[in-house]
Amino acid sequence: MAPKKLEELKALLQELIDRGFARPSFLPWGAPVLFVKKKDRPMRMCINYRQLNKVTIKNKFLGCIVSADGIRVDPSKISTVIDWKPPRNVSKVRSFLGLAGYYRRFVKGFSMIATPMTKLPQKDVKFEWSEKLQQSFNQLKTLLTEAPVLVQPKSGKEFVIYSDTSLNGLGCVLMQEGKVVAYASKQLKPHEKNYPTHDLELAAIVFALKIWRHHLYGEKSHIFTNHKSLKYIVTQKDLNLRQRRWLELLKDYELLIDYHLGKANVVVDALSKKSLFSLRAMNTQLTLSDDGSILAELKAKPAFL
Incomplete structure (x- = not known):
């Protein structure tokens, strides 16, 4: 570290120790200190945790499990959604959509699938729990149990x-x-x-x-x-x-x-249209390939054999 930065680091650390915000550590783990210039020219101390994060064990955070593989839905939290009974009034519909909507980033086409249910809380709409609403309700619960692992984005990569x-x-x-x-x-x-x-x-x-x-x-x-x-x-x-x-x-x-x-x-076609819903209704098997495309497989049996 440059002498000027080292001098600044010692002064900042001593100030933190004097105020009781920090104390000397003898642990084998550490993270490098970086300095960023503020608008009024003084140095601001930052800590780079990227190397430390590489060896950090998975942790549960706000309904998700974070690990080296990426971010996935916490099964213990999703069980609440899976066990949810069909709503019988507008208040229950809002509660379900609020809870399920927290995990919308994991579900392809969440808004389109939830469209029938989001219309219920609207003004002058009579509450009638139809088969179409039940299908939307069931599909959201199913997709949440099949939610994929999403990768953590990396800075500097396109x-x-x-x-x-x-x-x-x-x-x-x-x-x-x-x-x-x-x-x-x-x-x-x-x-x-x-x-x-x-x-x-x-x-x-x-x-x-x-x-x-x-x-x-x-x-x-x-x-x-x-x-x-x-x-x-x-x-x-x-x-x-x-x-x-x-x-x-x-x-x-x-x-x-x-x-x-x-x-x-x-x-994305599946996100903006209802094609995934139609394909699942036909009992097709949907597979997401490495290049981002979706393969739909339909197995048919001759009716007269």
């Missing part, structure tokens, strides 16, 4: 985002090194359903950038959309006010937008 839209909502997947970091989906508001296709596809990108800003800001990201003209959004001259406003947000990020054929964009 992020990849796949986005897609439909008449029902927006869907996107955040990935890094071919592994899923998080899923996100959103139902369209009434006024958003009037957007032209170009604006709707751009809205999906803006939604992803906003919801994952804490991951993407200051990092390189590669966005794939199935609307080809968005590749040239930055250089287009004739933009409406909404597009200009969103373009200002895009300038905050170091990103590249590329076209990705809609038929190949199967992961």
Whole structure:
């Protein structure tokens, strides 16, 4: 360490010891100290825990289990959702959606699957628990038990985002090194359903950038959309006010937008549409491959054998 930084470190540590905030440690584990300059020029002490975190054992935190493999749902917390009885009033519906919604980042197309239930608490909607609502309720519980392990994002490595839209909502997947970091989906508001296709596809990108800003800001990201003209959004001259406003947000990020054929964009297609629900209803087996695509297998038996 440079003499100037070492002198600053000793002064800061002595101040912390004098105030009783720190004490000498004789443990074999430690973490390197870094200095960051503040706006008014003095040094600010920071500690780099990355090396220490590599050997840290898994831990439970806010309903999730964090380990070297990534983040997964805590089974003891999910058991509450799994044992939940079908709601019999609007208050119970809100309670269930609130609890299940905490784990929405683990569930592909959460918003689309929960659509029938989210309509119940709306004003002037009569409470009737139909078969469609029961299917939505059961599917959410099933998907939470099958929730995948999400990887922890790494700083300095490129992020990849796949986005897609439909008449029902927006869907996107955040990935890094071919592994899923998080899923996100959103139902369209009434006024958003009037957007032209170009604006709707751009809205999906803006939604992803906003919801994952804490991951993407200051990092390189590669966005794939199935609307080809968005590749040239930055250089287009004739933009409406909404597009200009969103373009200002895009300038905050170091990103590249590329076209990705809609038929190949199967992961996000399932988020923005109800295709996963339909496939599961046909008793298909869904498999997420390493490249992010979904393989649907349907086994058929001849009826007359």
